[in-house]
Every structure is written in C-alpha cells, then in structure tokens.
Amino acid sequence: MTQMISPERFMNKVLQQSARFDILLLRYLTDLCMTSTYTKTILETHDMLTGQFTLNDIGIERLCFSLNCEHIHRVFNRKSFKKGGRAYGALHQNLPKHMRPHIYIDGEKTAEVDYSAHHIRMLYHKEGIDYKEDPYLVCGGKDLRETFKIVALMSINTKGKRSAYKTIEKQLNANGISPPKIKEPYVWLVKTFRETHKPISKHLFSDVGVDLMNMDSEIMNNILMRLMDKGILGLSVHDSVIVAERYADVLREIMVAEYEKVMKFKPMF
Numbered sequence: 001m002t003q004m005i006s007p008e009r010f011m012n013k014v015l016q017q018s019a020r021f022d023i024l025l026l027r028y029l030t031d032l033c034m035t036s037t038y039t040k041t042i043l044e045t046h047d048m049l050t051g052q053f054t055l056n057d058i059g060i061e062r063l064c065f066s067l068n069c070e071h072i073h074r075v076f077n078r079k080s081f082k083k084g085g086r087a088y089g090a091l092h093q094n095l096p097k098h099m100r101p102h103i104y105i106d107g108e109k110t111a112e113v114d115y116s117a118h119h120i121r122m123l124y125h126k127e128g129i130d131y132k133e134d135p136y137l138v139c140g141g142k143d144l145r146e147t148f149k150i151v152a153l154m155s156i157n158t159k160g161k162r163s164a165y166k167t168i169e170k171q172l173n174a175n176g177i178s179p180p181k182i183k184e185p186y187v188w189l190v191k192t193f194r195e196t197h198k199p200i201s202k203h204l205f206s207d208v209g210v211d212l213m214n215m216d217s218e219i220m221n222n223i224l225m226r227l228m229d230k231g232i233l234g235l236s237v238h239d240s241v242i243v244a245e246r247y248a249d250v251l252r253e254i255m256v257a258e259y260e261k262v263m264k265f266k267p268m269f
Contacts, residue, residue, distance in 0.1 A: 067091065072236065074217060083210045085217035092235050092242065103242060105233055111248040113255060114240030116268040119212045120152055123200040125263040132268065139196045147177055151189045152197075157209035164190060164205055215262060222258045227251065 070090040077084035092103060103110050115121070117135045124131035139148040154167040165186040172179055179185035194201045220236050227234040227243065232250065235242040243251045252269065259267040 065091075070235070074221070076214075077210055082214055085214045086238055087217065087220065087236055090235065093237050100237070100242065103235070105235075105242075105244045108244040108246070110235075110242050111245045111251075112237070112240050112242045113248060113251050113269060114237070115216075115255070115259070117149075118216060118239040118267075119156060119209065120197070120200070121268060122212050122215065122263060123156070123203050123208070125265045127199055129199055130265050135197060139193055144180075146175070147172065147179070147189065148193055150175065150177070151193050153209070155190060155193065155204045156212070157207065158205060159207045160205050161190065219258050219262055222261075223251075223254055226254050226258070 070092065072087040072089045072093075074085050074087050092100065095103075100112055101110070120135040121131055124135075134145070136145045136148040136152060139151075150171045151168055154171055155164050158164045158167050168186050168189065169179070180188065182188055190204075194204055216239060220238070220241075223241060224234050224236060227241075227247075227250075230250065232243055232247050234251065241251055241255065255269075256266055259265075
C-alpha cells in the first residue's frame with residue numbers, strides 16, 4: 001500500500017530536516033571556533049582547523065554540488081601583460097587537493113595531470129639544463145620535502161633575503177609545518193636550497209616568480225584552447241588540468257607539446 005503525503009506536509013518535513021541540519025552545523029562550527037580559541041600555538045590551531053572529519057559527524061549523509069558553468073579570468077600584475085597572467089575565479093581552484101579527485105565532469109570520473117616542480121624546473125630549463133630530479137626532495141629528504149618546496153617558491157617570489165625569511169616563516173606556519181629545531185632555521189633552509197641548486201641560485205630573491213607565471217599562464221592558455229578545439233573540457237588549477245578520465249592521455253600529450261614549445265625541454269609529471 002502506498003502512503004500518500006500532501007505537498008504542504010512534504011515541505012514541512014523538508015523544512016524540519018533543514019532546520020535540524022542548520023542547528024547541527026551551527027553547533028559544530030561554534031564548538032570548532034571555541035576550541036581553536038583556546039589552543040596554545042599557531043600549529044595547534046592549524047591542526048584543528050585543517051583536520052578532516054566525516055560528514056556524518058555533523059549530520060550530513062552526502063553532499064553534492066552541481067555546476068552548470070564556471071568562469072575564469074586572467075590576472076596580470078604590475079600594469080603589464082608580461083607579469084603574471086594566471087587564470088583565477090573558478091570554484092574548483094579553491095578545493096583542497098585531496099577533494100579534487102571527487103570532481104565529476106558530465107557524470108564521468110576525472111583525472112588531474114600536473115607539472116612536477118613547475119617553476120623550479122622552468123628555471124633550470126631557462127639555463128639550458130634538463131633537470132630530472134625532484135628539486136625539493138634532494139635538499140633534505142622526504143621529511144623536509146614540503147618544507148623545501150615552500151623555501152624554494154618563496155625565495156623566487158621575493159626580493160632580498162630578509163623578505164624571503166619572513167615569507168617562509170609565514171607560509172610554514174600557515175601550512176602547519178614546524179621549522180627545523182636549529183639555530184637560525186630559515187637562514188639554514190635558504191642556504192641549503194641555494195647550495196643544492198647552484199645552477200639557478202642567481203634567480204633567488206630576484207622576484208622572478210611573476211615572470212615565470214606569465215610564461216606558464218601562456219602555456220596553460222594554449223593547453224585549454226587545444227582541449228576546447230577537441231571538444232574536451234579542461235579545468236585548470238594553475239599548473240595542473242582536470243579532465244574526464246578517458247582524456248588523460250590526450251591531455252598529457254598536449255601538456256608536453258605546449259611546454260616544449262616554450263621551454264625547449266620536456267616537462268616532468
């Protein structure tokens with residue numbers, strides 16, 4: 001026997017469930033805010049705010065967003081079309097990396113292909129060196145890889161050592177990473193990276209990052225245009241692209257070709 005329910009009663013049930021969810025979500029966020037207020041250090045606060053919880057903890061069985069379209073726009077810097085130029089504005093660009101594999105395009109699973117150590121490798125290629133190693137791993141091993149990644153990127157995006165040290169400290173804190181427990185850790189980190197990568201050391205503290213972004217934005221723009229010509233939707237995340245899984249090999253071929261046109265070397269993935 002099928003139970004009938006009036007539209008009015010149905011809407012009342014929906015509103016009741018919505019109100020219950022709102023209360024649970026508000027309570028959860030309030031508890032999180034109060035807990036983080038009483039943490040003692042920046043790193044403890046970071047761990048609290050970036051912790052991963054199952055949706056069931058706040059009464060959600062499944063959460064799904066459906067987008068009919070997204071918009072991106074290129075952002076240039078310093079009143080010049082030769083500085084910056086990366087594309088921004090799309091919702092998917094703000095998703096944490098661990099969530100991006102859950103993106104679907106027209107109901108299809110997706111794959112994300114990204115250039116490895118993009119800007120550091122670009123600097124080597126500008127010097128005519130086909131660098132194959134992981135530039136962050138060689139500095140201090142697996143345990144310090146993420147630390148040296150921040151050191152590298154902040155060092156090429158600042159002018160002067162003092163500015164680099166301050167920016168590195170800020171970014172390590174923002175990512176919940178403790179510096180090595182040694183005297184003058186930021187000096188040591190920069191010195192180690194510089195000595196490990198002598199062929200590109202002249203680019204440190206030169207603010208070259210904004211020029212590299214201009215180059216990689218042109219590469220990325222060409223990749224997206226070529227995908228579009230093939231009827232393939234590509235979602236860019238600065239140095240990576242997300243496509244339906246069945247187009248991953250096509251995307252990789254295009255990424256190699258467009259990078260090679262500009263840098264004269266093959267990229268690493």
